[in-house]
Amino acid sequence: IAGITQAPTSQILAAGRRMTLRCTQDMRHNAMYWYRQDLGLGLRLIHYSNTAGTTGKGEVPDGYSVSRANTDDFPLTLASAVPSQTSVYFCASSASGSGANVLTFGAGSRLTVL
Amino acid sequence: GQNIDQPTEMTATEGAIVQINCTYQTSGFNGLFWYQQHAGEAPTFLSYNVLDGLEEKGRFSSFLSRSKGYSYLLLKELQMKDSASYLCAVRDEDYKLSFGAGTTVTVRA
Numbered sequence: 001i002a003g004i005t006q007a008p009t010s011q012i013l014a015a016g017r018r019m020t021l022r023c024t025q026d027m028r029h030n031a032m033y034w035y036r037q038d039l040g041l042g043l044r045l046i047h048y049s050n051t052a053g054t055t056g057k058g059e060v061p062d063g064y065s066v067s068r069a070n071t072d073d074f075p076l077t078l079a080s081a082v083p084s085q086t087s088v089y090f091c092a093s094s095a096s097g098s099g100a101n102v103l104t105f106g107a108g109s110r111l112t113v114l
Numbered sequence: 115g116q117n118i119d120q121p122t123e124m125t126a127t128e129g130a131i132v133q134i135n136c137t138y139q140t141s142g143f144n145g146l147f148w149y150q151q152h153a154g155e156a157p158t159f160l161s162y163n164v165l166d167g168l169e170e171k172g173r174f175s176s177f178l179s180r181s182k183g184y185s186y187l188l189l190k191e192l193q194m195k196d197s198a199s200y201l202c203a204v205r206d207e208d209y210k211l212s213f214g215a216g217t218t219v220t221v222r223a
Contacts, residue, residue, distance in 0.1 A: 035213075042201065042214055042215035043203075044213075045210060048210060050209075059212070090156060102147065102159040103147075103157075103159070105156035105157050105158070106156060107155070107156050108156055
């Protein structure tokens with residue numbers, strides 16, 4: 001089934017640890033995105049990539065890094081996790097950034113930093 | 115940047131109509147989207163407006179007025195399965211999507 005796969009589904013992490021959230025899509029979409037969702041704040045864009053080899057900063061990039069070595073994969077890394085990074089993280093993709101191309105979301109990764 | 119406002123919660127009865135308003139202030143505009151998100155699940159696409167007017171898709175309709183920075187999502191013939199959060203999102207001139215905090219709709223029997 002075509003779509004986006006995120007891993008892990010859920011993770012509890014000690015503060016200061018390094019963590020990588022994985023995201024893989026098999027739709028050959030050019031654009032990929034990472035959002036975090038917090039109660040009362042909605043979805044906030046962390047980083048994005050319009051095409052393989054390029055990345056950009058979103059609204060809340062601090063403490064996070066991404067890479068886009070190929071079309072399918074877009075991992076999100078927390079170099080040294082802090083409790084304020086406790087959130088649900090959604091990876092999304094779209095065929096391109098323009099037109100009526102909609103975002104397809106992964107199922108989410110729930111991260112708790114203690 | 116974007117400033118997107120929508121009500122936090124709405125409650126309606128099964129079979130009724132509910133209108134969810136969304137206002138936005140934007141530095142650039144390239145379309146407005148509505149997404150539905152059931153509790154514990156990922157958001158899914160509902161509608162897209164880029165020109166002024168009404169877009170109808172079955173029981174759901176979405177309206178846009180660019181001059182007023184205003185949109186609404188109309189849900190007709192409400193069903194229990196429509197209980198969910200509805201997210202208004204605006205795409206900017208760089209084609210990045212910014213979301214409002216979402217409106218939680220509760221449908222009562």
